[in-house]
Amino acid sequence: xxxNVLKILKEGLNDNKGxxxxxxxxxxxxxxxxxxxxxxxxxxxxxxxxxxxxxxKNIAVLEKNWIGGGNVGRNTTIIRxxxxxxxxxxxxxxxLKLWETLENKINYNAMVSxxxxxxxxxxxxxxxxxxxxxxxxxxxxxxxxxxxVDKIKSIYPFLDYDNARFPIKGxxxxxxxxxxxxxxxxxxxxxxxxELGVDIIQNCEVxxxxxxxxxxxxxxxxxxxxLANKIGCAVAGSSSVLMSKANMNLPLESHVLQAFVxxxxxxxxxxxxxxxxxxFYISQSDKGGLVFGGDIDGYNSYAQRGGMDMLEDVCEGGxxxxxxxxxxxxxxxxxxxxxxxxxxxxxIDKTHIKGxxxxxxxxxxxxxxxxxxxxxxxxxxxxDDSHSLSENFQLDRFKNGYMxxxxxxxxxxxxx
Amino acid sequence: xxxxxxxxxxxxxxxxxxxxxxxxxxxxxxxxxxxxxNFYKYLYLRENVAGMHKELWFHQQGDRSWLVISRNxxxxxxxxxxxxxxxxKNMGKSND
Numbered sequence: 001x002x003x004n005v006l007k008i009l010k011e012g013l014n015d016n017k018g019x020x021x022x023x024x025x026x027x028x029x030x031x032x033x034x035x036x037x038x039x040x041x042x043x044x045x046x047x048x049x050x051x052x053x054x055x056x057k058n059i060a061v062l063e064k065n066w067i068g069g070g071n072v073g074r075n076t077t078i079i080r081x082x083x084x085x086x087x088x089x090x091x092x093x094x095x096l097k098l099w100e101t102l103e104n105k106i107n108y109n110a111m112v113s114x115x116x117x118x119x120x121x122x123x124x125x126x127x128x129x130x131x132x133x134x135x136x137x138x139x140x141x142x143x144x145x146x147x148x149v150d151k152i153k154s155i156y157p158f159l160d161y162d163n164a165r166f167p168i169k170g171x172x173x174x175x176x177x178x179x180x181x182x183x184x185x186x187x188x189x190x191x192x193x194x195e196l197g198v199d200i201i202q203n204c205e206v207x208x209x210x211x212x213x214x215x216x217x218x219x220x221x222x223x224x225x226x227l228a229n230k231i232g233c234a235v236a237g238s239s240s241v242l243m244s245k246a247n248m249n250l251p252l253e254s255h256v257l258q259a260f261v262x263x264x265x266x267x268x269x270x271x272x273x274x275x276x277x278x279x280f281y282i283s284q285s286d287k288g289g290l291v292f293g294g295d296i297d298g299y300n301s302y303a304q305r306g307g308m309d310m311l312e313d314v315c316e317g318g319x320x321x322x323x324x325x326x327x328x329x330x331x332x333x334x335x336x337x338x339x340x341x342x343x344x345x346x347x348i349d350k351t352h353i354k355g356x357x358x359x360x361x362x363x364x365x366x367x368x369x370x371x372x373x374x375x376x377x378x379x380x381x382x383x384d385d386s387h388s389l390s391e392n393f394q395l396d397r398f399k400n401g402y403m404x405x406x407x408x409x410x411x412x413x414x415x416x
Numbered sequence: 417x418x419x420x421x422x423x424x425x426x427x428x429x430x431x432x433x434x435x436x437x438x439x440x441x442x443x444x445x446x447x448x449x450x451x452x453x454n455f456y457k458y459l460y461l462r463e464n465v466a467g468m469h470k471e472l473w474f475h476q477q478g479d480r481s482w483l484v485i486s487r488n489x490x491x492x493x494x495x496x497x498x499x500x501x502x503x504x505k506n507m508g509k510s511n512d
Contacts, residue, residue, distance in 0.1 A: 240464035249461040253436065254489070299434040299473075300489045302466040307417065309430040342460045398460040411459050414434060 001195075003107055022187055023067070023194035028201055028223060032060045034381055035219060035228040037206050037242065038235035039063025041072035041182075041367065042359055044189035044200075045374020046234060046381070048106065051196035053375070054382035059198045060228075062221065064205035068186035071236050074304075074336030075367040076259050076281065076293045078272050080117045080177035081142045084133045087392040087404045088345060089140040094389050095372030096142070096176060102371060107195075108188030110180050111286065116271035117177030120152065120159070120321070122166045126276055130172040137174070147171045155270060158324045166277040166320055177272060179283050179291075185370060209246045209356065216246070216356040232357040232381050234373075237302065237337025239360035246353055250360065251342040251398045253413040256301040256335040257293065257364045258310055262328040264288030273321070280317030282325075290328060292318060296338060296364060298414045305335045338364045344416030345404035348376050348386070349395040357381055358395060363416055419485065420497050424478060431477040437462050438470035438484045441504060466490050472500065 001020045011018050034050060036043045039061045050056040079099050081092035103110050121127050134144035148170050149161065161168050190200055201223070208220035209231070218227035235242050237254045269284040282292035294314035297306040311333065319326055341347065341361030346369065348359050359377045362369060376390035386394075397403060398411075409415040417429035439462075444454035466489055473483045482500035487493065 238466075240462070241466050244463070244465075249457070249463055251460040251462070253462055253464050254466070299429075299487075300436070300464065300469055300471065301492065302490045303492055307429070309428075399456045413436070 023190045023200050026199045026201070028204070028226060029058075029060070029199065031218075031227040032199070033058040033228065034230045034232065035059075035226060036061045037219065037231065037233045039067050039190070039200060039202065040070045040234065040236060041185050041189065041370040042236070042362075042373045042377070043232075043234040044186060044193055045370050046232060046359070046377045047198045047200075048189050048193040048196070049375045049378035050382060051193060051198055052105075054378055056382055057197060059193075060226065061193070061198060061200045062204045062206060062219070062226075063200070063202050066202050067190050067200065068183050071336040071338075071366060072186045072370070073183050074259060074334055075182055076283070076291050077179045077182045077285070077367065078117065078177070078281065078283065079112075079180055079368040080174055080272070081368075082117065082119065082133065082137055082144065082172065082174050082177065083406060084136050085404055085406055086136070086140060088406060089136055089142065091372055091376070091389045091393075092369065093137075093140050093142045094375075095369050098371030098375065099180065100176070103188070106188040106192035108184060108191050110184040110188050112178070112180045113286075114176050114178040115283075117174045117274070118147070118152070118156070118171045118271060119173075119274045119276060120168050120171040121276045122169055124169070127170055134172050143174060143176050145173045145175065147173050156273065158268070159273075159322050160320065163320060179272060179285075181286075182367060189374070206242065207245070209353075211246065211353060215354040228355075230355050230357065230381050232359060232377060234359040234377065236339050236360065236362060236366060239339050239358070241302075243351075243358065246351070246356060248351065251347075251395075252361055253300055253340045254302055255296040255298065255338050255340050255414055256303055256306045257296045257338050258306040258314070258333055258335045259291065259293045260311070260314065260333045261285070261331050262290040262325070263331045265290065265328060268324075275317050275321040278313075278317035278320065280314055280321060282318065282322075289331060290325060296340070296414060301335075302337055303335065304337060338362070338366075340364075340413035340416060342398055342411045342413060343403040343405040344407055344409065346373070346393050347395050348373065348380060348390040348393045350380070350384075351395065361393075417492055417494065419473065419483070419494060421475065421478070421481075421483065422497055422499055423481070424475075427475070427478060431475060432473040432483075433476045435472040435474060437464075438472050439463075440472060441484070441500065441507070468495070
């Protein structure tokens, strides 16, 4: 089904009775060329690019719950490419470029809105590090601007500029950053993949791998065994649990990250703003709710809910940055399970088991990476060779010493 | 979460900082033949279980003791809290 304006007008006159399902509910085949485990953003994007760009047919996506119920529907919807290290920045800039043309490619309104991302800084030292980061962004083909206080005041007059402890000294701005309707990303990729013949199978949990003499030939699921030539795992916070079924320990810890939404307010915040003295980021959705978040709770968790102490910490950061939100009431909060890696950077790689591939370790930056992650993972699955932009995201880099440690925190996942 | 400290009684988890899997107590010997591989596994690989997890917590805003806590990572229920020093002694290793 192709969505366009004529179709909307026609259906408007037709009582909206002619719409078909956004994706089908197909029968499971006995064998596929490629199985993707995980029907989140990354898994669905992988399936879409496999079919669209790499012309692979006969693909299945297995999702243990329903499409859009995991981290792709649990994030704060921010897209940006403002990293320091070349390995990350080139990859995330590729992702941002894919976001810019995504809606036409998948024929779905994902509400991609490049309303700008501002990182404020509060000291001379922090300014220097942000300037360095901005230069790294520009070198890698991204856009970055340094804003002085007057410029920020003209766009964001409601910030607390004279905060005694954390006065705002300026900010690093990326105009092409912004936000995307996250559910629509899952639905749009599912729709587009389905159009290309990908079988999207919901409520299908993988319970084991069929491994014969070092080669993975299929999966065991609650809906029976399914064979495949290649199997790609993209299950984010559940990666360690899944890969333990292939007797693998991963360089990951699973942590809970909370997100919060306020009641709907009139337009207040024209973009994404991050606090430089604590961990706090905020934007306003098109429905008017303030969408904000902070740090992970800090201990291993698979609970998809967090503690009140982190809520307090996030709100303290928010009030230090913009006291005006103090009167807004909190409407909803939820948690998602992050696959925190040992250097804060992701993994897109083969495993030591032939036919078994891994996409994991997105920490809490996975949403913005969705298109590039899907593209690069599809490249790896189709060609058995890493895409040049993800060739550094190797599983064995921890053994070989090629860590990509953006924050320089070492092997301490809850600090990345 | 409330952590029932063996010496101080129930304390709020926000007083503690978290280090990670208690397997970090089992530091490999440096002079073994496979020590390079052992240290790689020790430093970077985790079981990361969904379920019962033994983990190290530091009572930073309290008596600054290290605790080994047995906790369910799915429900956050805490089953056992031990002093890491006691545990280490019982493991027959020096208190380092």
